[in-house]
Amino acid sequence: MNRRDILKSVGLIVGGTVIGADAFLLNGCTFSEEQVGILSNKQIKLLEEIAETILPHSEKSPGAKDAKVGPFIDRIVSDFYTTQEQQVFLEALAKYKELDFESLKQEEKKAILLKEEKYIEENDQYTFTNKETGKSFETRQPYVMIKQLSVWAYLSSEIVAKNNFNYLPIPGKYTGCVEVTPETKPMYWKQGSRGALRKI
Structure with a gap:
């Protein structure tokens, strides 16, 4: 599978074109843990609270906080979003901060995000107006x-990858016939030393 196919697959998983992903996947860039993006530690913490509400921890699966999604998102937004997209993203986080999202009860957090889900079903596009220049543009x-x-x-x-999938590094052992049951996890492959997994 080439990188453009991967880009399309990720888009299908999350419901549409992944904003800023084209530059990341097609250029094949890597990150180091020392890089610092445009988000502050408080913003990353807030972002992980939102992500944890979307992908909560359970007895069988890790949550968004366990996966440390914040630093990854920070790097993508910092390095591959356009200046306009960054403005939209930062403004969105500011609104969640105004709601004091982190301090809300879990049911209140869910209610806010469900309201967002319902809204985007009816309003796919978003018009952002730059307060300094007065210029507007449409985005997701x-x-x-x-x-x-x-x-x-x-x-x-x-x-x-290791908790929710059958993690199988490639090359690995070949088994020609495997019994599949309702409990069988889908496969998650890693090719060579430059595979798809982030080590955290």
């Missing part, structure tokens, strides 16, 4: 950005 809804990146970061984390 800010919540869609957050949700897409949360799911992308979650699925690409090592802890999720």
